[in-house]
Structures are given as structure tokens and as C-alpha cells.
Amino acid sequence: MITAQEFCDLLADRGFTLASGVPCSHFGGPIAHLSTEPGRYVPAPNEGSALSVAAGAALAGQRAYVMLQNSGLGNLINPLTSLVMTYQLPILTFASLRGWPDPATDEPQHAVMGPATPGLLDSVDTPHHTLYAQDGVEEFAAVLEKAEKDLAEQRAPFVLVERGAIGKAAAANSPHTEGLPxxxxxxxxxxxxxxxxxxxxxxxxxxxxxxxxxxxxxxxxxxxxxxxxxxxxxxxxxxxxxxxxxxxxxxxxxxxxxxxxxxxxxxxxxxxxxxxxxxxxxxxxxxxxxxxxxxxxxxxxxxxxxxxxxxxxxxxxxxxxxxxxxxxxxxxxxxxxxxxxxxxxxxxxxxxxxxxxxxxxxxxxxx
Ligand SMILES: Cc1ncc(C[n+]2csc(CCOP(=O)(O)OP(=O)(O)O)c2C)c(N)n1
CATH class of the missing domain: 3.40.50.970 (Thiamin diphosphate (ThDP)-binding fold, Pyr/PP domains)
Incomplete structure (x- = not known):
């Protein structure tokens, strides 16, 4: 496992200064970490919007990455294929692997998408690499190195993130005190x-x-x-x-x-x-x-x-x-x-x- 800070720092070291996404608990750590300062993380309404924010940033000259739950691949596949791949925009996406490797250990709504995730990306010719729960900083750096090769070829690689691969960070306390349970x-x-x-x-x-x-x-x-x-x-x-x-x-x-x-x-x-x-x-x-x-x-x-x-x-x-x-x-x-x-x-x-x-x-x- 790498810590949330290590995850964010390694990406920042490579010039990825903006992130967008829709939360998955797998990315709770990095999102909480990035959200401690304004301007580093854009909370998107859906995964297609998150990818499109990164596309806009890439067009404007900024390296951006996206974090999402694999259940949101359906929301993202249109801008992935018709925008990012069509215009060859180099964007790095991290997708959690809910329902994988064994769908029986996760909630039923992940049973189809979990095992299908790698094949779905293959079917649209999108390169993907995997970050496993036991991987440390060295392995993460090696995964990023592979992703960089894809990015250099104007491709948009995915890193599939196994549960437990990235540590948690303390979530900010909600400032809201009005309302009902x-x-x-x-x-x-x-x-x-x-x-x-x-x-x-x-x-x-x-x-x-x-x-x-x-x-x-x-x-x-x-x-x-x-x-x-x-x-x-x-x-x-x-x-x-x-x-x-x-x-x-x-x-x-x-x-x-x-x-x-x-x-x-x-x-x-x-x-x-x-x-x-x-x-x-x-x-x-x-x-x-x-x-x-x-x-x-x-x-x-x-x-x-x-x-x-x-x-x-x-x-x-x-x-x-x-x-x-x-x-x-x-x-x-x-x-x-x-x-x-x-x-x-x-x-x-x-x-x-x-x-x-x-x-x-x-x-x-x-x-
Ligand atoms: C397409 C998709 N993206 C992400 C998720 C992960 N997810 C599950 S519940 C949830 C949060 C829902 O937020 P909200 O509707 O405000 O309800 P709350 O969790 O606050 O009760 C998210 C992001 C998902 N299930 N599906």
C-alpha cells in the first residue's frame, strides 16, 4: 500500500497539478489530501465530466488526472472514445476495481462491471496497468513510468486500483450543523x-x-x-x-x-x-x-x-x-x-x- 500523500506527491512530481473525479472509497485518501488546498481537485458531477475537465486542462497545457469508481466507466466511455481518443489527448485515469477479482466479495451492483473492466478497456483499445494492494512506492513509480510511455504516444492510459492499494486520509469535518439526521x-x-x-x-x-x-x-x-x-x-x-x-x-x-x-x-x-x-x-x-x-x-x-x-x-x-x-x-x-x-x-x-x-x-x- 502507498499513502495518499505518496500517491499525490508522485503525481505532482511528474507535473500532474490538477485532478478531477467522482469519489470511490478507494480514492478517499487522495481526494481528502488534495482538497485541503483549493484548486487541486475539481469534484465532478459524473465521470464523463471529470474526464472532460482533464481534457480541457490538457488542451490548455496542464497535466491532469482523473479518479473514479469502475462503476462510472459507463458515464465516461463516450468522452473517452469520442473526445479523448479522437483528439488524442494524453490523460491519465485511475479507476478503482470494485467487484474484482471476485465479484462475490463485493456488492451485487459490481458483479458485472468488476470482471468486465479490463476487457471493456481492451475493447476500446485503451492501455491499462494495475496497482495492487501489496504494491509500494517503487511499484507505483514503475506503473507511472509505463503510463508515461502511453501518454508520450498521445494515448490515455488507465491505472486500475485494487482495494487497499492507497491509504486513507482523515476526511474533513463537515461544517454543516443545520438539518435533520x-x-x-x-x-x-x-x-x-x-x-x-x-x-x-x-x-x-x-x-x-x-x-x-x-x-x-x-x-x-x-x-x-x-x-x-x-x-x-x-x-x-x-x-x-x-x-x-x-x-x-x-x-x-x-x-x-x-x-x-x-x-x-x-x-x-x-x-x-x-x-x-x-x-x-x-x-x-x-x-x-x-x-x-x-x-x-x-x-x-x-x-x-x-x-x-x-x-x-x-x-x-x-x-x-x-x-x-x-x-x-x-x-x-x-x-x-x-x-x-x-x-x-x-x-x-x-x-x-x-x-x-x-x-x-x-x-x-x-x-
Ligand atoms: C456511476 C457511479 N459513480 C460513483 C459511484 C460511487 N458512489 C456510491 S454512493 C456515492 C455517493 C452518493 O452521494 P449522495 O447522493 O450525495 O448520497 P450520500 O452518499 O451523501 O448519502 C458514490 C460517489 C457509484 N455508485 N456510481
């Missing part, structure tokens, strides 16, 4: 709409929902980050008599922000889009999102939602949920939530298979 916010929302079909976003939200409000009418969307509101739209359009509640995260909403415009345009009256806004990617270690400078309610209203509010307290959530069910939507309810203090509950797939989750949800919707 996430599990409490979820309990308030779901108990105010007990008949609703619920779609819970990836990460800790699904775990909290499973812990405090599990019902067969809940779809736990593990993986496919950023798509909970689109799934909710599909359900709401298909079942216009049923209230549909989407439990989203700030990082997840930002990942595919265009969904706001799609929902505003389709205008399903039965959709309540709840955003649990803790301003961080809490599930991957608390790396900042960019939500602190974004107003989700104003965006939703501008995108055509019927109503959008922000809630800080229990009473705000109760009032917002009553209103959202009494007047036609789509509604956006942005609940400010606090940094987590207690234990992290187990995920739904510890008790249910993904097919159980699908079948329960489908049966409930058919009734």
Missing part, C-alpha cells in the same frame, strides 16, 4: 406517505430506508447512481393513481441533473422528489459535492416542477409532505441533512436478493 428525514417522509411507491437512491440512503422504513413497495436502487428520479418518473407515468416518492441524494441528483428538466417537462402530478442534501458523498467517505453553491428548489422550479421547497426541521418536512399530496406535482422537497454520527446500517441486499427487491416491488405495484 438522514434516517429521521426518511422516516418522516415515508410515514407521511404510507401508500406511496418509494425509489431509494444508491449508497447510505438505501441502507437507512431499509433500516427505518422497509416495505415491499420500496425499490432499493443499488448502483445506477443518479437514476432514481428517472426510475420514479417511469413508475409515476405508468401508475398515475399511485403516489411515487423518490429518495435522492445531492451527489446522485447532480450526477444526472438533466432528469430535473425531463421530470418538469413530463410533469407527473403524482411524483414527489425528495433530495437528502448533506452536501457530501457520505457513502464514499464524505467528499464534498458541489451542492453548497446550488439551489435544488430553484433549479426544480426553473425546470418546470409545480412546487419546490427546502426543509431544515421536522415541521417543515411534515408541512411539505402534506402539501405535496394535496396539490398536483411534480414536487421537489430538499431536506438539509446532518453528517452521520451513528453506525451505518446494513444494505438491503444483505437480507434480500436484487431479484427479491424487484419482485416485491413489481407485485406491490400490480395490486
Amino acid at each position: 438522514a434516517a429521521e428525514a426518511i422516516r418522516l417522509v415515508t410515514s407521511a406517505a404510507p401508500q406511496a411507491a418509494v425509489v431509494a437512491t444508491t449508497g447510505f440512503t438505501g441502507r437507512d430506508t431499509f433500516a427505518v422504513a422497509d416495505t415491499p413497495s420500496t425499490f432499493y436502487m443499488q448502483g445506477s447512481m443518479g437514476h432514481a428520479s428517472s426510475i420514479g418518473l417511469g413508475v409515476a407515468l405508468t401508475q398515475p393513481e399511485r403516489t411515487v416518492v423518490v429518495l435522492d441524494g445531492d451527489g446522485a441528483l447532480l450526477m444526472h441533473l438533466g432528469a430535473l428538466s425531463m421530470i418538469g417537462s413530463e410533469a407527473p402530478p403524482n411524483l414527489i422528489h425528495v433530495v437528502l442534501d448533506n452536501r457530501v458523498h457520505e457513502s464514499t467517505g464524505g467528499q464534498a459535492t458541489t451542492s453548497a453553491t446550488t439551489s435544488f428548489p430553484e433549479m426544480a422550479k426553473a425546470a418546470g416542477y409545480a412546487d419546490a421547497v427546502v426543509c431544515h426541521r421536522e415541521e417543515d418536512v411534515q408541512t411539505a409532505m402534506l402539501r405535496a399530496q394535496a396539490t398536483p406535482g411534480p414536487h421537489l422537497i430538499c431536506i438539509k441533512t446532518l453528517p452521520r454520527t451513528g453506525a451505518i446500517p446494513p444494505r438491503a441486499t444483505n437480507a434480500l436478493s436484487t431479484l427479491d427487491i424487484r419482485d416485491r416491488f413489481q407485485n406491490d405495484l400490480r395490486q
